[in-house]
Amino acid sequence: MTTSSVHRSDLLDVEAVSKDFPILARTVRGGNKLVYLDSGATSQKPNQVLDAERGFYTRCNAAVHRGAHLLAEEATDAYEGARLTIANFLGATPRELVFTKNATEAINLVSYAFSNATAKSGHGRSLPDGAERFILAPGDEIVVTQMEHHANLVPWQEVCDKTGAVLRWLTVDDEGRLDLDDPEHGLNAVITERTRVVALTHQSNVLGTITPVERIAATAHAVGALVVLDSCQSVPHMPVDVQSLGVDFVAFSGHKMLGPSGIGVLWGRYELLESMPPFLSGGSMIETVHIDSSTFAAPPQRFEAGVPMAAQAIGLGAAVDYLNALRSQDGSLHGMDAVVAHEHALTSYALERLSDINGVRIVGPTQAVQRGSAVSFVVDGIHAHDVGQVLDEMGVEVRVGHHCAWPLHRRFGVAATTRATFYIYNGPDDVDSLAEAIVAAQKFFKVV
């Protein structure tokens, strides 16, 4: 087996990294080594993250932002410390960062700002200064793309249903890139004076395509629209500076970037967060409460109702510390620069290995250019579920199905694909295992 085409100097020390992840030492399905290629769905967690969560519970567990005792003080400091760590990681300031349950909730927080502002204004109720940017009228338009995960599509369909706004979308070409220059479906045709929101992914969870965010954001801002970026597949895998992207909101999940489940992040430009009505309401998010009305806290507290998930936020802070501390094997790259180089080398190698197998068709860009590490494919004559079953039997764990991007699969005329996603603990040998397992599936189902 040749792995000569892998740029080894770009790789992380996978053996050393793997030692931090206890789950990677277990075996599966009859003693097979676990080859985990489903980090796009959720990543595994290093000891450092697990220890941080446990440390919070064993040392300073208390409800944050309440109470005046020592534990409450320490718990609040740890929670806000995590916010600062994550803000620094994104080139943001802590007050622009809202903790949510996951990325889906973060996107809903923004989508509900629109439907809530529209509903309140319809009844003449009070809204924060600047909230008119969130009030929609019938005929206003919301633009998404054909490659969105359901999490960045269905919430906008819901907003349209509640406000009378109209959903439009940018289409995807055969290679899996956004068709921005198409005269009928391109940027200038779809984003118009009627556009109020442009919601798009930074990196497709199916195709791996990295979208030209800056260009789309500039077009959207030229017509006064707000830009919401789904960064679930970008923040864990590449350096992301929220200021330089030129967008208004960024949403991502902690569990896809070594953090615990139950923690997500919404970054928003502060003047926008300030002008948004609340999403979930109740304790913690108020300023004053009377029996018939309330006023609300400033962001980010306005959007963090109830006792927050402190241990998970601290775990995510530890995950960010872990990512920042990574080094490429030759020591030349640090942190997310090392992560992106590692994944790029693996993606190039995976695309090459899979393209060499007869009867395997990659859905998405076949060259590792403006592309992340999600590699989806169809195997001629074998349904994705059956491919996944054979892979699983050999210890190779991938995702099968439509990956919560059903319209995109329809666009490519396939009901389901098999998807491998790579992360910091995967090496070239995992790509080899994947390729060998695909060939084994072809033999089992007698399609070659």
Added chain:
Amino acid sequence: MDLESLYQEIILDHYKNPRGRGLRDPFDAEVHHVNPTCGDEITLRVRLDGDRVADVSYDGQGCSISQASASVLFEQLTDHGVTDDLETADAFLALMQGRGQVEPDEDVLGDAVAFAGVAKYPARVKCALLSWMAWKDAVAQAAAGQAHEENS
């Protein structure tokens, strides 16, 4: 590998050579069921003749398990009494939801016993059940339609 116990020859044969596939007229009820986690889908028609299931016809797309199971269903549930067929369908449901602990009865299930191995893979049980749940739905609708006609 356990793959052979999951993908028994009977299943692969029904997958590659589906029996009774294609939608046919006349029919008393038509249903469309999907598996939302993977996008597999089936359209299934049932034709009743009194208390007999006169025909089951279907079309759809999906994995080997879901497609073979529709083909086996066609063989097992066509041209029998509705009551017997409902018993067969319930036995199949019990087998699939039995996590590998239910001993299948070949006299009741016929070729459908081949799906016993699927019950050990919880993620695939829905694939095997897709057409059978569609069939139950269609039979219920067809029977309700018949009762309505008799009353009117």
